[in-house]
Amino acid sequence: MNxxxxxxxxxxxxxxxxxxxEADLDADTAFFATDAARFxxxxxxxxxxxxxxxxLLGHWAVRGYGYWSVDEKDTGTYVGRIGLWFPEGWPEPEVxxxxxxxxxxxxxxxxxxxxxxxxAYDVLGxxxxxxxxxxxxxxxxxxxxxxxxxFEFHYEHAKYGTSEIWRxxxxxxxxxxxxxxxA
Numbered sequence: 001m002n003x004x005x006x007x008x009x010x011x012x013x014x015x016x017x018x019x020x021x022e023a024d025l026d027a028d029t030a031f032f033a034t035d036a037a038r039f040x041x042x043x044x045x046x047x048x049x050x051x052x053x054x055x056l057l058g059h060w061a062v063r064g065y066g067y068w069s070v071d072e073k074d075t076g077t078y079v080g081r082i083g084l085w086f087p088e089g090w091p092e093p094e095v096x097x098x099x100x101x102x103x104x105x106x107x108x109x110x111x112x113x114x115x116x117x118x119x120a121y122d123v124l125g126x127x128x129x130x131x132x133x134x135x136x137x138x139x140x141x142x143x144x145x146x147x148x149x150x151f152e153f154h155y156e157h158a159k160y161g162t163s164e165i166w167r168x169x170x171x172x173x174x175x176x177x178x179x180x181x182x183a
Contacts, residue, residue, distance in 0.1 A: 005060045010068065010119065012111045017068035020056045020081065022068050025049060027078050031100045033140065039137040040098050041160065059087060065124060067096070070112050072103075079103035082112040084120050084129075091155055094129045095168060097143060109143045117147065121171040129168040132157070141166070148174070 007019035023127055025046070032044040032052075044052065059066040067083035080099035086092070095117045097109040120126040129147055133140045141151075144166040152167040 005057060007060055010115050011073070013103060014073050015108060016071045016073050016080065017112055017115065018071065020067065020069045022053065022055060024078050027100055028053065034101060036101055037123065039134040041139065051108050056081070062071065070108065079127055083116050089158065091165065093120070093126060095129045095131055097140070104139065111148045112144060114147060117168060128170050129136050131166040131168065133164045133166055135162060135164060
């Protein structure tokens with residue numbers, strides 16, 4: 001049985017944020033075989049990556065929001081996934097990002113994560129958001145800082161161990177503080 005989930009397509013200046021697709025599986029499998037995947041639960045085998053893909057779609061079905069697959073607007077090249085995440089066992093709703101190795105260092109994570117956070121605040125009505133970041137993931141901490149998020153505390157996750165909680169500015173703080181200038 002096939003069914004379509006109402007996953008909106010969002011656009012930024014350089015990116016298209018679309019529904020996750022099984023067509024992303026090869027690129028995701030290659031990424032999850034690299035050392036960079038250690039920050040997001042890897043390494044993973046192809047069958048495990050497929051289960052992650054299914055979980056992403058299931059999150060959309062259960063919560064009504066989730067991760068988008070992200071493509072470069074100019075080339076159509078898949079660059080990773082960015083979005084909103086709040087599975088069972090997570091401390092709070094999160095803005096998260098996972099870029100493939102070839103897409104890092106271009107500002108894509110910040111660009112798409114700001115769009116995802118705006119969607120959370122403006123469409124879903126979130127009052128706050130976090131990003132849960134591995135202690136050693138300096139690149140993700142830099143993205144969080146560019147988004148105006150601040151380190152709040154260490155969090156002990158049952159599966160992933162100690163991580164850092166980075167608190168994003170509230171919608172009111174964004175209006176009053178001009179943080180969106182980073183977008």
